[in-house]
Amino acid sequence: MGHHSNWPEWLYVGVVIALMCWVGGEAWNAERLIEHIPADAEIIKVTGQQWFWTFEHEDGTKEIGVLHVKVGKAYKFEVTAKDVDHSFNIHDYVVLMDAVPGRINTVWFAPMEVGEHAIQCKEYCGLIHYNMRGKLIVEAADPST
Amino acid sequence: MILIIIPAADYVFAAGDEPAGYLDRRVVIWNLFYKMMTVAFTVGSVVSGTIIWICWRFRESHPKATPTPYEEQGVW
Numbered sequence: 001m002g003h004h005s006n007w008p009e010w011l012y013v014g015v016v017i018a019l020m021c022w023v024g025g026e027a028w029n030a031e032r033l034i035e036h037i038p039a040d041a042e043i044i045k046v047t048g049q050q051w052f053w054t055f056e057h058e059d060g061t062k063e064i065g066v067l068h069v070k071v072g073k074a075y076k077f078e079v080t081a082k083d084v085d086h087s088f089n090i091h092d093y094v095v096l097m098d099a100v101p102g103r104i105n106t107v108w109f110a111p112m113e114v115g116e117h118a119i120q121c122k123e124y125c126g127l128i129h130y131n132m133r134g135k136l137i138v139e140a141a142d143p144s145t
Numbered sequence: 146m147i148l149i150i151i152p153a154a155d156y157v158f159a160a161g162d163e164p165a166g167y168l169d170r171r172v173v174i175w176n177l178f179y180k181m182m183t184v185a186f187t188v189g190s191v192v193s194g195t196i197i198w199i200c201w202r203f204r205e206s207h208p209k210a211t212p213t214p215y216e217e218q219g220v221w
Binding site: 019022023026027030033034036038072074092093094109110112 | 167173176
């Protein structure tokens, strides 16, 4: 066999490594950004159990199945479960966090517009899992506006 | 190089600390999703396209096909 050039192989290896670095960097940065919880975020304790969600605000107010929040404010959810694994999901705001008994997982979001959004369980948790739904109601920051 | 790396790193680490407004996680997450999908489909099409071209070009019946040194010598 005569001497042959192998630059296409090296080019291929270089492109693959560069792409992997870029993909990894983008994903790392996105995760870093969305995990940066604002210091002034209000804490809401979220508890999942067969088959409904309970919410407890910082002032002690409790809600079942419905969660009221204010537009333009940051909220940090502390998510846990009482019985089996659930997963807290607000699809429209891409909020998704496992609710695991004995653990407190955190996720945060800041609603941008007034409106209503579905809350659902995203981890199969038993017979009525399909109907373990809730409602997120985003209200105006000031009732007079 | 330094002029690019340091400001870029500074920008990346400072992001999310801006006092005005909160980050919209929908934008960040869906942007990442679309970028990753673009990369995945581009890589997929380049790789599958290369394999298809190799199969087509190096088939025995290709007009420009030549025997390998092993085939010429009849030993391998």
